[in-house]
Amino acid sequence: MSNFFEKSDxxxxxxxxxxxxxxxxxxxxxLYLENSKSESILLDDNKIKNSxxxxxLGFGFRAISDEVVAxxxxxxxxxxxxxxxxxxxxxxxxxxxGTYNHEIPKSNKKYYDNINPIEQKSLNEKxxxxxxxxxxxxxxxxxxxxxTANFLGEQKSIEIIRSGGETLSDVRPLVRFNVSVMVxxxxxxxxxxxxxGGRQSYDSYLKDxxxxxxxxxxxxxxxxxxxxxxxxxxxxxxxLGPGWPAILIHEAVGHGxxxxxxxxxxxxxxxxxxxxxxxxxxxxxxxxxxxKRRGSLTIDDEGTPTEKTVLIENGILKNFMQDRLxxxxxxxxxxxxxxxxxxxxxxxPRMRNTMMLSGKQTQEEMIKAVDKGIFAVSFGGxxxxxxxxxxxxxxxxxxxxxxxxxxxPIKGATLIGDGPSxxxxxxxxxxxxxxDPGIGTCGxxxxxxxxxxxxxxxxxxxxxxxxxxx
Amino acid sequence: MVKDQDFLEKKASYCLGLAKKLGATDSSVIxxxxxxxxxxxxxxxxxxxxxxxxxxISITTYIGKKKSSISSSNxxxxxxxxxxxxxxxxxxxxxxxxxxSLPDQDLLAKEVKDLDLYDDTHIENDQKIDYLKKxxxxxxxxxxxxxTESSFTQRKTNFVLANSxxxxxxxxxxxxxxxxxxxxxxxxxxxxxxxxxxxxxxKDLDDADELGNAAAIQTIRKLSPKKIGSEKIPIIFDKRIAxxxxxxxxxxxxxxxxxxxxxxxxxxxxxxxxSDKINVFDKPDMLKGLGSRNFDIxxxxxxxxxxxxxxxxxxxxxxxxxxxxxNLKSNGRCGGTSNLYFENGNISFKDLLNLxxxxxxxxxxxxxxxxxVTGDYSVGATGFFVENGEFKxxxxxxxxxxxxxxxxxxxxxxxxxEFKYATNSPTILIEGMVVAGK
Numbered sequence: 040m041s042n043f044f045e046k047s048d049x050x051x052x053x054x055x056x057x058x059x060x061x062x063x064x065x066x067x068x069x070l071y072l073e074n075s076k077s078e079s080i081l082l083d084d085n086k087i088k089n090s091x092x093x094x095x096l097g098f099g100f101r102a103i104s105d106e107v108v109a110x111x112x113x114x115x116x117x118x119x120x121x122x123x124x125x126x127x128x129x130x131x132x133x134x135x136x137g138t139y140n141h142e143i144p145k146s147n148k149k150y151y152d153n154i155n156p157i158e159q160k161s162l163n164e165k166x167x168x169x170x171x172x173x174x175x176x177x178x179x180x181x182x183x184x185x186x187t188a189n190f191l192g193e194q195k196s197i198e199i200i201r202s203g204g205e206t207l208s209d210v211r212p213l214v215r216f217n218v219s220v221m222v223x224x225x226x227x228x229x230x231x232x233x234x235x236g237g238r239q240s241y242d243s244y245l246k247d248x249x250x251x252x253x254x255x256x257x258x259x260x261x262x263x264x265x266x267x268x269x270x271x272x273x274x275x276x277x278x279l280g281p282g283w284p285a286i287l288i289h290e291a292v293g294h295g296x297x298x299x300x301x302x303x304x305x306x307x308x309x310x311x312x313x314x315x316x317x318x319x320x321x322x323x324x325x326x327x328x329x330x331k332r333r334g335s336l337t338i339d340d341e342g343t344p345t346e347k348t349v350l351i352e353n354g355i356l357k358n359f360m361q362d363r364l365x366x367x368x369x370x371x372x373x374x375x376x377x378x379x380x381x382x383x384x385x386x387x388p389r390m391r392n393t394m395m396l397s398g399k400q401t402q403e404e405m406i407k408a409v410d411k412g413i414f415a416v417s418f419g420g421x422x423x424x425x426x427x428x429x430x431x432x433x434x435x436x437x438x439x440x441x442x443x444x445x446x447x448p449i450k451g452a453t454l455i456g457d458g459p460s461x462x463x464x465x466x467x468x469x470x471x472x473x474x475d476p477g478i479g480t481c482g483x484x485x486x487x488x489x490x491x492x493x494x495x496x497x498x499x500x501x502x503x504x505x506x507x508x509x
Numbered sequence: 510m511v512k513d514q515d516f517l518e519k520k521a522s523y524c525l526g527l528a529k530k531l532g533a534t535d536s537s538v539i540x541x542x543x544x545x546x547x548x549x550x551x552x553x554x555x556x557x558x559x560x561x562x563x564x565x566i567s568i569t570t571y572i573g574k575k576k577s578s579i580s581s582s583n584x585x586x587x588x589x590x591x592x593x594x595x596x597x598x599x600x601x602x603x604x605x606x607x608x609x610s611l612p613d614q615d616l617l618a619k620e621v622k623d624l625d626l627y628d629d630t631h632i633e634n635d636q637k638i639d640y641l642k643k644x645x646x647x648x649x650x651x652x653x654x655x656x657t658e659s660s661f662t663q664r665k666t667n668f669v670l671a672n673s674x675x676x677x678x679x680x681x682x683x684x685x686x687x688x689x690x691x692x693x694x695x696x697x698x699x700x701x702x703x704x705x706x707x708x709x710x711x712k713d714l715d716d717a718d719e720l721g722n723a724a725a726i727q728t729i730r731k732l733s734p735k736k737i738g739s740e741k742i743p744i745i746f747d748k749r750i751a752x753x754x755x756x757x758x759x760x761x762x763x764x765x766x767x768x769x770x771x772x773x774x775x776x777x778x779x780x781x782x783x784s785d786k787i788n789v790f791d792k793p794d795m796l797k798g799l800g801s802r803n804f805d806i807x808x809x810x811x812x813x814x815x816x817x818x819x820x821x822x823x824x825x826x827x828x829x830x831x832x833x834x835x836n837l838k839s840n841g842r843c844g845g846t847s848n849l850y851f852e853n854g855n856i857s858f859k860d861l862l863n864l865x866x867x868x869x870x871x872x873x874x875x876x877x878x879x880x881x882v883t884g885d886y887s888v889g890a891t892g893f894f895v896e897n898g899e900f901k902x903x904x905x906x907x908x909x910x911x912x913x914x915x916x917x918x919x920x921x922x923x924x925x926x927e928f929k930y931a932t933n934s935p936t937i938l939i940e941g942m943v944v945a946g947k
Contacts, residue, residue, distance in 0.1 A: 046587065090599055091578040092580075092596070094582075096588075107555050107558075109558045110557065110558065112560070113561075115562075120562075124560070127560050128558075130634070162602050166604065228882050228883060273945050274947055385557065422876050424875060424891075429905055430889075431908070433877060433887070451885060452887045453908045455889040455906055455945075503945050505908025506945060509739055
């Protein structure tokens, strides 16, 4: 736990009184304090290229009146600085006549331990693993031309002080371990990337030389791509593998179901509540409560405990994801989805772990059902235009399907689809739901936050594949 | 207001002194401060105000050929003492790398020119509000526009870069940025588009009316798009996305990608990689330039580079570490390019549209589909179908794909270059790409 006032000329009592004074006629708001420590250790090109440590401290002060948000942040926790922020907020919200909403739900549940993963493993041990990764992969043959591996670790302590002095706090560990390998054969180069992570110690992921399986997976993807042919271009059937390909769900429907876009009516989904937006058998939830997952949170960045929110149930749109501001304006409750990258940013409704639940079919049945199409196993990133509903994601491992059989690997291609209609094209839902390995970061309005995804294998009847082969 | 040079220099020299005392043989430090104030409007009403004051420090310490770095936003001496001690300790435990070092003394910038990058003008939030009111009035004029969001940001920054070889320099910069995002709706579709203006000097910023109008026009014309069939067809890139081709080019010639062997442009210096007439410049000393600088983030002086001359690649973008590895001298591009641009082509925008009887005019791409290892490119796109030089109808839900090796060899540039961003391109015509649609 951080004591934010320990080395400051500002006492907790004085801070509370400035907060209550500033927010007295506002509808909502809080002081958000954050202390984060993070490290990055990178091996690249046979060397430890970078070892860096970051310590970040600051506050963000927010006042809300009706729809208007006033925000001010600084990294100086001092009397002067907080007073200046207060003046700033007051000058934006000149004549406010709201009633502060003191209500905030409580929960005793915690989804991760209060640990600092950076301190749990010495620098020398981390360097040794990175060097072992390099040696291990380079021992796999001459075709391995480049190896990059890194550790990213973080501990973020936050405290939220609301008007009247109510205080909520959380300590969040987060780690990630990544391996990228480039292989070359006959002048052709391809890369493969794989990683693992979540909200626990590095050792939980790497014990018993588990890092070898991360290396093997990265090398497998790179090697498959060496044999890849140009991808086809045009509309066809697509089978998605389980796990990480669920970034399709994240892009295609996740963003469009965030409260802010629907309150502003700029999402393609804003008028579809209660309507059928997906095939029967498709259920999608956004869950912040899965133990130690990358997208999980004990409380969100407004202090609301997270929950399991049903977004689409058996094809019907049930809920949007809400922070306090959008929930109040849409006359509903916060789903514990209010998140921010750090104290420099305002809160927005965001995803946590977005998952499509298992159905009954097998992946084999899906492949058999395709005459001509592709089988997509692994992905890079994705993006969506929430207004038109169009979304893309990039395959990093995919195969052609010909007459019900998996054929040759195909080169990386972008797949494009339409969010509100794509889930109606899902004709089979697999029985093999899998979580992603814990590496996702979602970007929105310039803010990156850690998220998770999960899905079973699915068959989509029609999607446009952006290859080069006509 | 943004912290002055004296304050930043004192912090920097404190850090260098302490690092030396604790056993660092060399060190470098950047101290920076940025203060920005933003006002956002939505549907002609105030939506958000945001003030940020960010102070940051980052220190790199060397012990011989060992190196490590730390950064922090907490500049209190207590905290700096702990962090620098940690940094030096970590350095001791980090393996040596023969290429680690500060830049060569003779490459460091000797003079700091006044590039006109700082405007002292302060625009109060009330004035920003006036600007945004005007902008949103213009943007929402047509009743097809159902949502408007706009933003005005004033940003002032100051920094000092210092190292143990005696380099110590920095300067203030400013930017004023306004943007307008509009949503239009008809029976069949809902579309979003934007317009944007960013300048060092307030007086150079686009008119509020013009900005709002442009956003609205660009959005309305996207309504009721069609999806087209898959085919090979000439592609025209609007200026706002054409610059993306240059950004990919810049990543592919960065010395880190070259030294690691992970670029499709490795070993291509002195070879013809673009069509004959193509010239690419990176010009750091442009007055009021959004990418202008006196030196790179290591303190190395930056001269103008003609990166591509008549289609031939002339330089990589070199920093100290990768330069030493490649046995080349840093050309002051640690941290990337400055004002990067294609020199104008010799045909007008109108003639470019008329070069082919049919083409696609792309105004937006989505996805991260550029692979600099292989040069493969595949992204989602929206734009317009162009026939005989005329915009016929909007198109969406298509992808465009190719390989940069071919794309670079098949481009024709219009003569409509403007300096709107740090990286700029005239309108580009590319032959030979594949569109995937229906």
